[in-house]
Amino acid sequence: MSAALLEVRGLSGVFRTRAGDTPVLHDVSFDLPAGGITAVVGETGSGKSLTALSILGLQPPGLVTGGSIRFDGRELMGLDEAGYRALRGSQIAMVFQDARSSLNPVLTVGRQLCDVARLHRGLSRRDAAALVEQTLARVAIPEPRRRMAQYPHEFSGGMAQRVMIVMALLCEPRLLLLDEPTTGLDVTTQADVMELIVALTQEAGLTTCLVTHDLGLVGEACDRVVVMRRGRVVEQADAATFFSDPATDYARTLLAANRDTVDQGTANQGTANQDTANQDTEPEGTA
Numbered sequence: 001m002s003a004a005l006l007e008v009r010g011l012s013g014v015f016r017t018r019a020g021d022t023p024v025l026h027d028v029s030f031d032l033p034a035g036g037i038t039a040v041v042g043e044t045g046s047g048k049s050l051t052a053l054s055i056l057g058l059q060p061p062g063l064v065t066g067g068s069i070r071f072d073g074r075e076l077m078g079l080d081e082a083g084y085r086a087l088r089g090s091q092i093a094m095v096f097q098d099a100r101s102s103l104n105p106v107l108t109v110g111r112q113l114c115d116v117a118r119l120h121r122g123l124s125r126r127d128a129a130a131l132v133e134q135t136l137a138r139v140a141i142p143e144p145r146r147r148m149a150q151y152p153h154e155f156s157g158g159m160a161q162r163v164m165i166v167m168a169l170l171c172e173p174r175l176l177l178l179d180e181p182t183t184g185l186d187v188t189t190q191a192d193v194m195e196l197i198v199a200l201t202q203e204a205g206l207t208t209c210l211v212t213h214d215l216g217l218v219g220e221a222c223d224r225v226v227v228m229r230r231g232r233v234v235e236q237a238d239a240a241t242f243f244s245d246p247a248t249d250y251a252r253t254l255l256a257a258n259r260d261t262v263d264q265g266t267a268n269q270g271t272a273n274q275d276t277a278n279q280d281t282e283p284e285g286t287a
């Protein structure tokens with residue numbers, strides 16, 4: 001892996017309401033090195049999703065962010081809507097949890113994918129359809145032409161997740177953000193989708209950021225790990241170092257809670273024990 005494609009520095013986030021301010025992101029700093037997969041892990045509510053959304057300027061209403069997010073050396077914080085629109089999809093694509101809800105239920109899957117191919121690549125209808133069929137086949141969707149004529153409700157969760165990954169790939173992004181891409185899928189499908197993400201990252205020379213609370217997935221697939229807790233980054237390391245010699249008590253606690261999953265080296269044996277990780281008595285900070 002080479003220099004960072006994305007640099008987050010001192011990212012802060014505060015929900016501003018009439019009832020007062022609630023800080024949720026505190027001085028978040030990490031890099032996504034170009035090429036390979038970085039996992040951002042942490043228990044529910046640790047700030048992973050808000051960090052990912054902030055990269056694309058998709059913060060929820062009321063969240064006021066500060067700090068710096070540089071993509072390929074270019075500052076993104078403070079971009080106007082037109083600037084973000086130019087960036088989304090074609091430079092940075094995001095795949096959300098629960099793929100089916102990201103698809104329009106009243107349009108066929110093929111139509112939605114072809115619209116993206118035409119918009120982002122300027123293709124004719126016929127060329128877009130050919131590219132979509134080919135890309136669906138690449139992510140192992142059987143009978144892609146027949147599938148293109150179907151509606152989202154006719155797709156299983158795993159297949160819908162593949163469709164969303166196809167949608168992202170059609171834009172030829174440099175950075176792919178995946179927010180809990182396997183949540184809600186059965187364990188075998190989780191493993192298949194992860195395998196696909198690893199293969200596509202390598203084939204397409206993508207930089208991939210995987211937001212997850214599932215340390216089993218991380219061990220299997222990732223090159224680098226960023227650990228968040230309560231809106232802060234508490235540790236970042238290459239995956240081998242993280243798993244063999246974590247630097248913080250918190251990471252050790254998370255790993256211990258997931259030891260079975262991690263040891264088996266599978267992507268499919270369970271998720272972080274959030275109860276354990278949430279205990280207030282648990283050690284905080286660095287060792």
Ligand SMILES: Nc1ncnc2c1ncn2[C@@H]1O[C@H](COP(=O)(O)OP(=O)(O)OP(=O)(O)O)[C@@H](O)[C@H]1O
Binds near residue numbers: 046050051
């Ligand atoms: N729209 C919102 N309004 C108010 N608070 C919010 C909103 N979205 C998130 N939060 C709060 O911000 C904090 C960080 O949330 P975030 O969704 O980034 O966590 P996460 O690590 O992605 O967790 P999860 O895995 O559950 O999605 C949490 O305390 C959450 O309750």
